[in-house]
Amino acid sequence: MLRKKFSIxxxxxxxxxxxxxxTTAGANFLGSEDRVATISLASDRAEIEPxxxxxxxxxAPSVFEFESAFVNVAERINPAVxxxxxxxxxxxxxxxxxxxxxxxxxxxxxxxxxPQAERGTPGGGTQREYRSEGxxxxxxxxxxxxxxxxxxxxxxxxNFSVMLLDGSELEATLVGGDEFTDLAVLKVETDDLxxxxxxxxxxxxxxxxxxxxxxxxxxxxANTVTTGIVSAKGRxxxxxxxxxxxIQTDAAINPGNSGGALINLNGELVGINTAxxxxxxxxxxxxxAIPVNTVEAITxxxxxxxxxxxxxxxxxxxxxxxxxxxxxxxxxGAAQVGNVIEGSAADKAGIHEGDxxxxxxxxxxxxxxxxxxIIGGLRxxxxxDMKINREGExxxxxxxxxxxxxxxxxxAVEDTSEDSVSEALGLSYTSLTEDVARRYNIExxxxxxxxTDVDESSLAFRDANLRPGFLIIEAxxxxxxxxxxxxxxxxxxDEGDSFLVRVRILENDSSMLxxxxx
Numbered sequence: 001m002l003r004k005k006f007s008i009x010x011x012x013x014x015x016x017x018x019x020x021x022x023t024t025a026g027a028n029f030l031g032s033e034d035r036v037a038t039i040s041l042a043s044d045r046a047e048i049e050p051x052x053x054x055x056x057x058x059x060a061p062s063v064f065e066f067e068s069a070f071v072n073v074a075e076r077i078n079p080a081v082x083x084x085x086x087x088x089x090x091x092x093x094x095x096x097x098x099x100x101x102x103x104x105x106x107x108x109x110x111x112x113x114x115p116q117a118e119r120g121t122p123g124g125g126t127q128r129e130y131r132s133e134g135x136x137x138x139x140x141x142x143x144x145x146x147x148x149x150x151x152x153x154x155x156x157x158x159n160f161s162v163m164l165l166d167g168s169e170l171e172a173t174l175v176g177g178d179e180f181t182d183l184a185v186l187k188v189e190t191d192d193l194x195x196x197x198x199x200x201x202x203x204x205x206x207x208x209x210x211x212x213x214x215x216x217x218x219x220x221x222a223n224t225v226t227t228g229i230v231s232a233k234g235r236x237x238x239x240x241x242x243x244x245x246x247i248q249t250d251a252a253i254n255p256g257n258s259g260g261a262l263i264n265l266n267g268e269l270v271g272i273n274t275a276x277x278x279x280x281x282x283x284x285x286x287x288x289a290i291p292v293n294t295v296e297a298i299t300x301x302x303x304x305x306x307x308x309x310x311x312x313x314x315x316x317x318x319x320x321x322x323x324x325x326x327x328x329x330x331x332x333g334a335a336q337v338g339n340v341i342e343g344s345a346a347d348k349a350g351i352h353e354g355d356x357x358x359x360x361x362x363x364x365x366x367x368x369x370x371x372x373x374i375i376g377g378l379r380x381x382x383x384x385d386m387k388i389n390r391e392g393e394x395x396x397x398x399x400x401x402x403x404x405x406x407x408x409x410x411x412a413v414e415d416t417s418e419d420s421v422s423e424a425l426g427l428s429y430t431s432l433t434e435d436v437a438r439r440y441n442i443e444x445x446x447x448x449x450x451x452t453d454v455d456e457s458s459l460a461f462r463d464a465n466l467r468p469g470f471l472i473i474e475a476x477x478x479x480x481x482x483x484x485x486x487x488x489x490x491x492x493x494d495e496g497d498s499f500l501v502r503v504r505i506l507e508n509d510s511s512m513l514x515x516x517x518x
Contacts, residue, residue: 073265081260082140136258137259138162139269149184150274151183181298183295185302196263198295204230204270211225212287235288245373246288249271250286255276258275271290271292272290297377311404314402317371318335320336323516324464328389330389333368335368336354351397358389360374361386427451430483432471464516465512497517501515
């Protein structure tokens with residue numbers, strides 16, 4: 001093994017540097033900056049070398065121009081970024097004192113003056129109110145007092161105030177909030193406020209510089225500015241019934257930054273900071289912002305109507321399996337319809353279970369979850385063209401969108417029983433007899449082959465997305481009613497052949513088309 005040799009002067013210099021850094025950090029921490037060793041060392045050096053000339057460093061002008069860009073943006077944007085304080089009232093039911101009589105707690109609570117409940121009061125006891133204040137950030141988007149923030153900053157709060165850059169505080173009222181996109185608008189009664197202009201998130205490029213503004217962690221840290229780059233675009237997240245896509249950035253974002261501005265070097269709003277990915281509870285270099293295009297569309301509706309109307313397609317869907325994508329040569333972001341809501345826009349347009357959605361109004365799906373985001377950004381009654389693949393055949397359907405009521409969802413069933421086994425396919429399965437239907441609590445009028453186990457190392461699990469509890473109803477475009485039917489179809493295929501399989505997902509009564517390899 002090669003080892004580097006260091007001279008004694010180099011070691012001494014390294015020890016000196018590390019000692020200065022440590023001492024400086026320690027002195028700053030202890031509040032004794034005036035006793036840092038570097039000061040006395042510098043003055044000693046000046047006495048030893050009094051004739052030394054100190055010159056300006058030779059730095060390219062572009063470096064100062066780059067620095068000035070950040071300074072100019074910070075000076076322009078900071079006055080339009082506010083700190084939001086949202087007061088919540090927490091009501092807690094106290095125990096009924098009469099219920100404590102004769103217990104060891106009777107004397108204990110009496111000495112603290114626990115009030116006696118009035119007889120006949122429902123629930124007994126009394127209520128105590130506690131007030132808690134949440135901290136967040138906001139961005140002024142209109143000079144007449146409209147401020148955008150995150151819905152989770154104001155949700156459940158009763159009183160709101162905003163603090164401007166100059167320290168003045170204003171009372172605010174909630175105009176409206178949208179849980180789906182996590183955006184809300186507050187209003188303060190004043191005019192001529194500084195505002196932030198909207199940019200275009202579609203123009204953002206990965207690697208582009210951005211600046212985050214907000215009030216992280218503490219009320220004393222208002223109008224903190226951090227810098228970073230756009231780390232990624234189109235980060236999709238499914239949370240409960242909502243699907244959202246984000247801009248990812250490494251600009252420092254912490255609790256309290258929620259609702260703050262993400263700004264490009266042109267001084268334009270490109271996103272609203274909303275979340276972080278962390279294992280510690282604090283900044284770890286991965287933050288997320290809602291794209292400004294979504295912000296602009298939602299805030300316009302909130303200001304005009306106090307709420308948001310979004311379109312509804314009326315399908316339950318999931319990502320097309322890798323096996324199906326390979327078998328039908330589909331794009332990677334394709335979304336497969338598992339269920340069509342009766343009477344919905346999709347139903348009226350002729351969309352079927354098993355159809356694979358490829359494009360919406362000319363916009364290709366780069367991720368299956370993008371379907372919810374695209375549809376959610378459209379208006380009820382709007383007509384769109386939807387390109388689908390139906391068992392290998394492409395079609396374009398015209399859909400007149402309905403109004404949203406419930407968001408699309410997907411579900412799965414798992415079970416671990418087994419009967420017939422195909423090691424080649426990685427499946428265990430059984431015919432859906434009356435006894436099997438009774439054992440698995442399945443409607444007896446169904447026919448098919450029930451998957452009872454799937455080898456997690458198999459292509460059936462990893463690529464075809466098959467799971468225990470799925471009911472095989474078609475294989476290679478032929479109807480399957482029993483294990484005999486299924487195995488006869490498989491035996492007719494050559495080794496290595498890929499074939500389509502349609503399954504019924506019993507838990508949510510939807511279907512899925514996928515592909516297996518013999």
